[in-house]
Amino acid sequence: MxxxxxxxxxxxxxxxxxxxxxxxxxxxxxxxxxxxxxxxxxxxxxxxxxxxxxxxxxxxxxxxxxxxxxxxxxxxxxxxxxxxxxxxxxxxxxxxxxxxxxxxxxxxxxxxxxxxxxxxxxxxxxxxxxxxxxxxxxxxxxxxxxxxxxxxxxxxxxxxxxxxxxxxxxxxxxxLWPKFEDQTVGLRLALIGSIKDEILNVDELAVELVKFLKAEYPGLLAQRYEVSEENDIIELIRAVAVNRKCLSKGGEPDYSKAAALIIDDFRSGKLGHITLERPEI
Ligand code: GDP
Incomplete structure (x- = not known):
């Protein structure tokens, strides 16, 4: 894979x-x-x-x-x-x-x-x-x-x-080879874990996922991580780091660890049943 x-x-x-x-x-x-x-x-x-x-x-x-x-x-x-x-x-x-x-x-x-x-x-x-x-x-x-x-x-x-x-x-x-020359397609493939994370940065992936979830599945992040969805996206991910004790060695909230946690929770289904695209009818 x-x-x-x-x-x-x-x-x-x-x-x-x-x-x-x-x-x-x-x-x-x-x-x-x-x-x-x-x-x-x-x-x-x-x-x-x-x-x-x-x-x-x-x-x-x-x-x-x-x-x-x-x-x-x-x-x-x-x-x-x-x-x-x-x-x-x-x-x-x-x-x-x-x-x-x-x-x-x-x-x-x-x-x-x-x-x-x-x-x-x-x-x-x-x-x-x-x-x-x-x-x-x-x-x-x-x-x-x-x-x-x-x-x-x-x-x-x-x-x-x-x-x-x-x-x-x-x-x-x-x-079949994926159509990753299309940026949106590349992003979605990366979100489900079909493209190596080294190619697309996990911090950025988490921003895109949170943006999408806030718009399409309102309340879901708030419920799972006890954070306010009123926050801007970066603040929201920081709040996840605090609540979930994603800490750096120095004991500070670690943004990247929280980003990785959100992505993992999505991929494993812990965030719920989520589809990233709708058919255009
Ligand atoms: P292939 O590269 O298309 O042959 O994909 P694999 O059969 O190797 O499956 C890739 C991963 O997806 C493996 O970890 C499978 O266990 C997992 N997987 C396959 N089908 C399903 C499914 O219907 N649901 C879930 N949750 N995981 C699946």
Missing amino acids: NFQWYPGHMTKAKRQMQEDIKLIDLVIELVDARIPLSSRNPDIDELGKNKYRLILMNKADLADKERTREWSAFFKEKGFFVVSLDARSKSGMKSITDIVMEACKEKIERDRKRGIKNRPVRAMVVGIPNVGKSTFINSYAGKACAKTGNKPGVTKGKQWIRLNKSVELLDTPGI
């Missing part, structure tokens, strides 16, 4: 994706439910054209349920099948196969009319780093899966996970 991208990586990832996508019927795209747009790379729309499309809004356990509903409607409106989930929990996986079949029903019907029986739907998981691709594949495939590889017509070395008689999944996910 948390790796840096260079142009060479992106070209390689794109080329790999172009190859893999030829082998499949359905693209299962994972996004982070806290930033459903900023955690997407829209290039997948071009790469995955003519494929069936399913968006999994993952880490929904950390996101604002109302916003998740809005985002779900937004993506459905655009023609995607959508499921929100916590990929760590196996319980949400049962419904995925039904949705996969539903998304691919045209193909299944076409096969049936041509007399082709038992040809499984093939899918691959894609997404930017850290959205939960490996976690999802592990939960969805579970232990019971049998790996099937090197079938005729399949690129040598490709491993397929046979999920059941109807669905096969490419065992390695496609990695």
Whole structure:
């Protein structure tokens, strides 16, 4: 996780994706439910054209349920099948196969009319780093899966996970690069911890987060840290340092420690269910 991208990586990832996508019927795209747009790379729309499309809004356990509903409607409106989930929990996986079949029903019907029986739907998981691709594949495939590889017509070395008689999944996910050249996108990726903190300063991240929370989730900071939201942002973070005993070696309130605490509390969900962006309708 948390790796840096260079142009060479992106070209390689794109080329790999172009190859893999030829082998499949359905693209299962994972996004982070806290930033459903900023955690997407829209290039997948071009790469995955003519494929069936399913968006999994993952880490929904950390996101604002109302916003998740809005985002779900937004993506459905655009023609995607959508499921929100916590990929760590196996319980949400049962419904995925039904949705996969539903998304691919045209193909299944076409096969049936041509007399082709038992040809499984093939899918691959894609997404930017850290959205939960490996976690999802592990939960969805579970232990019971049998790996099937090197079938005729399949690129040598490709491993397929046979999920059941109807669905096969490419065992390695496609990695998309984030659109971090957009500053707002970069900031949101940094807030959820998908970009190294060394790149974006935690003090500044905390300022941006506090600004956002004051506006979009009023009362939340006041409640958790017993601070007044009337304060300006720097004062508010200092007050968190005092109340939470974030102290420097000399015993002074330590602003940076408080900033890091607020960011950690957000990332771990301790601040509550928060989504950082709304769909523009
Ligand atoms: P990948 O880089 O897309 O393969 O992401 P990983 O599967 O390695 O997951 C990145 C991190 O997110 C790991 O620490 C996972 O435990 C965590 N994670 C994955 N899915 C979820 C989820 O639905 N909810 C929460 N809270 N954490 C998740």
